[in-house]
Amino acid sequence: MILRTERLIVRPWQRADLERMAAWPRFPDPLDAVWNWPHLLQAHGTADLFFLTRAHDPCRQEWTITTQAGQVIGHLGIRAIQQAERQAQLGIGLGYPFLQQGYGTEALRAFLHAFFGAMGFQTLRLEVAAYNSRARRVYHRLGFREVGAVWQRIGPTSDFGFLSAPAYAAVRPLFRQDGAAMLALSSEMTLTALDWQRRQP
């Protein structure tokens, strides 16, 4: 499946895309460090394994988001695909230089049109951290509804020492320690085909 929008192309991902993603500048805020995964794959030499594992997982599908000129700016995927129930879970991420220019909303809107249309799915679920206001804004705008809250394991507490800095006081209550693990309060959100179709002009 290849989708075209006014500014973007969403196409099946290729192994070479991981190199381009690893060349993106890192997210400067440690709160966003989890989105530096392409750099970590490159540093640990595990990009081939990562690509092969995902490419051969029947419960996943992955796409790369590019500009019309072909510049790789992000990725979009579904996992935990349940064919019988026609449902799946969403993942999306842009490189740091491409945030907040409307690309995420544009790519996702086109994807949802295909997901609930030609692809024939009924339900798209996702989990988003409470502190991730930018992503939450996009999901609400596109019609996702909050259906629950969970404390999600996000990494070792040793990676989150920065949370004690005054700049992070407002988000600190959204984190909790569980032994050596850090948990983040997250929302479970859902969009159904019916809700999506009702919102279309």
Ligand SMILES: CC(C)(COP(=O)(O)OP(=O)(O)OC[C@H]1O[C@@H](n2cnc3c(N)ncnc32)[C@H](O)[C@@H]1OP(=O)(O)O)[C@@H](O)C(=O)NCCC(=O)NCCS
């Ligand atoms: C989430 C993501 C895909 C959204 O794509 P994007 O292109 O950056 O988003 P858009 O530009 O379409 O919209 C962002 C909106 O959030 C708003 N926003 C940004 N920071 C915000 C904040 N701290 N609080 C509230 N709203 C915020 C912007 O103003 C904009 O809303 P507006 O268009 O009404 O002004 C992208 O930011 C991303 O990849 N982030 C890192 C990875 C990630 O968080 N993935 C999702 C995990 S669940």
